[in-house]
Amino acid sequence: MAEVPLPASADLRGQVAIVTGGAGALGTDIGHRLRDLGADVALLDVVEPSATLYDRGGGSGGGRLRGFTADLCDEHQVAEAIARILAWRGRVDVLVNNAGIFRGVPRVPFWEIDVATWDRVMETNARSVFLCSRAVAPLMCRARRGRIVNITSNTAAFGMANYLHYVASKAAIVGMTRTMARELGPYGVAVNAVAPGLVHTASALAELDRSVFEQAVAGQCLRTAIEGEDVAATVAFLSGAQARMITGQTLAVNAGATMGAF
Numbered sequence: 001m002a003e004v005p006l007p008a009s010a011d012l013r014g015q016v017a018i019v020t021g022g023a024g025a026l027g028t029d030i031g032h033r034l035r036d037l038g039a040d041v042a043l044l045d046v047v048e049p050s051a052t053l054y055d056r057g058g059g060s061g062g063g064r065l066r067g068f069t070a071d072l073c074d075e076h077q078v079a080e081a082i083a084r085i086l087a088w089r090g091r092v093d094v095l096v097n098n099a100g101i102f103r104g105v106p107r108v109p110f111w112e113i114d115v116a117t118w119d120r121v122m123e124t125n126a127r128s129v130f131l132c133s134r135a136v137a138p139l140m141c142r143a144r145r146g147r148i149v150n151i152t153s154n155t156a157a158f159g160m161a162n163y164l165h166y167v168a169s170k171a172a173i174v175g176m177t178r179t180m181a182r183e184l185g186p187y188g189v190a191v192n193a194v195a196p197g198l199v200h201t202a203s204a205l206a207e208l209d210r211s212v213f214e215q216a217v218a219g220q221c222l223r224t225a226i227e228g229e230d231v232a233a234t235v236a237f238l239s240g241a242q243a244r245m246i247t248g249q250t251l252a253v254n255a256g257a258t259m260g261a262f
Helices: 025-036 075-089 115-143 164-187 202-207 210-218 228-239
Strands: 016-020 040-045 065-069 094-097 146-151 189-196 250-253
Touching: 016 025, 016 075, 016 115, 025 040, 025 065, 025 094, 025 228, 040 075, 065 075, 075 115, 094 115, 094 228, 115 146, 115 164, 115 189, 146 164, 146 228, 164 189, 189 228, 202 210, 228 250
Parallel strands: 016 040, 016 094, 040 065, 094 146, 146 189, 189 250
Antiparallel strands: none
């Protein structure tokens, strides 16, 4: 059997990546990491990514960042956004489904969750993954290559009291990842998920009391705060050639908080 040479380092030059939720802190970190590896990155969000969060020039790896807007729960707006991205760069090699809501989701017993809130969380966190993945799948299948990376949460592994709507939406993404991996695998497309622990982002710090972060770090094997760059580096790995034989997996980036749960 012929040996398959592995790349010496991650290199996404010439590729085009879409990062949903690109206006947020984590989406920005992911976008910059992919850009620095050479990819041209479309930051896709319901709001225009701030000029302070992205640039239209070249990164250290030669890639570019550009913002696009769409309601990712609306199938027609998603289709139109993909068409605009194709008009910009003509292809899609990587899709990172990062869009989701956490801040502002009420934490209450599940029997107190109203249907409108349930639907809003499920649509934003799970429906968006379905719509965006469905939109790019035919492109990747025709090219017979591609990477889809879904951002879930480690709460899908152990649950979280008073957060059923959020946990259910993130658990759905794990199942979607496995199913898409089976359906797209014959076309050379790999689908994986990244399950972060509590990431120290500006929005999370604004939403949660400092004691919540201290408790989360205390429950980790590695007693260091999880940063957006930690998640971005993992997404970049799964987007590149070094992960060519990895698909259908959920990789926890949580400093060992749920070790052995996945």
